[in-house]
Amino acid sequence: MSECQLIVGGGVLGLLSAYALASAGNHVALFDSQSVGAESSWAGGGIVSPLYPWRYSPAVTALAHWSQDFYPWLGEQLLAQTQIDPEVYVTGLYWLDLDDEADALAWARREERPLQCVDVAAVERAVPALAKSFGRVLHMADVANVRNPRLVKALRAALQQMPNVTMHEHCAVSGFIREGGRVTGVHTAQGDMYADQVVLAAGAWSGELMKTLGIELPVVPVKGQMILYKCREDFLPAIVLAKGRYAIPRRDGHVLIGSTLEHAGFDKTPTDEALASLKASAVELLPALADAELVGHWAGLRPGSPEGIPFIGPVPGHDGLWLNCGHYRNGLVLAPASCQLLADLMLRREPIVDPAPYAPAGRLALAG
Template sequence: MSCDVAVVGAGAIGLLSAYYLSLSGRRVVVVERGEPGREASWAGGGIVSPLYPWRYQPAVTALAHWSQDFYPVLGERLRQETGVDPEVEVTGLYWLNLEDEAEALDWARRNVRPLASVSVAEVRQRVPVLGPGYERAVFMAGVANVRNPRLVRSLREALLRMPNVTLVSESPVTGFLRQGERVVGVQTAREAIHAESVVVCAGAWSGELLQTLGLAVPVRPVKGQMLLYRQPVGYLTSMVLAKGRYAIPRRDGHILIGSTLEHAEFDKTPTAKALASLQASAAELLPALAEQAPVAHWAGLRPGSPDGVPFIGPVPELPGLWLNCGHYRNGLVLAPASCQLLTDLLTERTPIIDPAPYAPGARLAAG
């Protein structure tokens, strides 16, 4: 099999990269080790914002702002194309009892973002199911959440309708095809796929895969566990976050509680310890949840990176090889901007933002 671009990985980053590349006219083959969209992209919460955006580097902020502004457009486009609604819901987000509230408000002023202090009385008026003990709050209007399992399903459906895209599932990449220093494709468990360009979007598996090329990219798995509850529609009207834990309302009444942060290599087994910890957080945020058992408990693997800044762009020492990986906790948040930037660079168009902070060459050399 041959193509213009082989995309390794079919999570949100891989699927959306393929989507944009196919719109540019490229013939794309997407290769996935398992089932498309069933790893971190399925397991996460889908808040369209970093949990604490003021604590990140400007490089993350630039991608996040572009993506946040574009997500409603993307959601509606995919709904119209596929009939699968990703459910991009604008609910706003309350941060409760922030220790660095002053820094958050200063960041918002500098970045012109709608984050402001609000009274706890106002929060309780809008979120009457909130637990006691909260004394301070800040609110950012316009923050959305996307129903990530539906997002990856809609992306998959969109790609299946594109004549210049082939989606290959249950086919792990076992190595790369080379002509001298140039990467000219990938070898899968089934066949060789020849390509002018290879884009690695393999999430938590990216670092391990790139080691086969002698490339040390610091992307490693970081486990996260989540709970899902069911409440009546409208029970929770806004996202709330305290002590690093959040509650996210879905359109149909489901409530997500997350998440843990664990270094456990590639182990995705849900644990009793995490279950107890997340249930305690759920009861603290929303006391009514203490009276019921969660309807689901799962774990996923984030593509951890040292500073949360993804690697996006070509690898100079290995022509033909491109990266779009290492998004850590913000893959869904940053996906639209990351994938548009990757497409702009690969197709030699003017990039949407300055690509320098994400360029693999200088960063890997420095590392």
């Protein structure tokens, strides 16, 4: 017998959770306080890799590797279903002048990933726009980026085609309905809504909602600002990354530069200071951007969490409530694996990876 599941949050984690659960035949209702995909899922860069994968725990690595292998299929599936191309674009990624190059290479050997040192002159031939100021380069050829605004648009369209999915946009959730020790629904702007299970996938806002249950979920907003240039289509053939800043090429010649890391609460106002800093980084990486057309500057809020390890699984003492949140800088990277794992746990299937590192049990506290 199919169950009814209610998802709070319409970012890529909420959308893919709905897609996975509905594909298994369940009835899914998804709620977002605005249009789906309008927050960090839209604002991010879309690199299908952690920026520095060797600096993360094995828990993040496990989800990243599964998702990286899955993304090409997901892009093809969504294009076939919706005629909207998420543009999963395999460009490779160059890391420039790393301080921890030896750690990166050791990680690659251990994880059997195709990361290698490459000759600077060869990189300069492959990426002519790159500044000539770098001395050492690591390269991974199979890294892709996804055009995240198109990904959420495709997911929204796919869900709209499914008769067992309803989407409630511009419908804020203010808290949870509890009956005994069980969560049975949510309070919304359109009234109380009930379900067999509730999934919280509200990104940076997840911690605020958990406080309504007296639970301290360590997920906090971390602001990130980015800028966008319009260049010719062949200007940048690969992702380049130096000093924590990156340039991401889109197929049509747009180049994203990101990103800042700011603790500013829920303020998403773009600032002149960040704009100047991002433009300086852009020109340091790709000098010709000094004369390129700047076409965008925006900010989003990442769901910061301890060590960037997401919370995926049931909430102890609150039967019926599940978490899929706290992915910090890697929401788009980890989303396919995170949502598959969530669905596996909720549907009592064999999980794709060991769920223990992501379990909320032992990682939550009572709100003060």
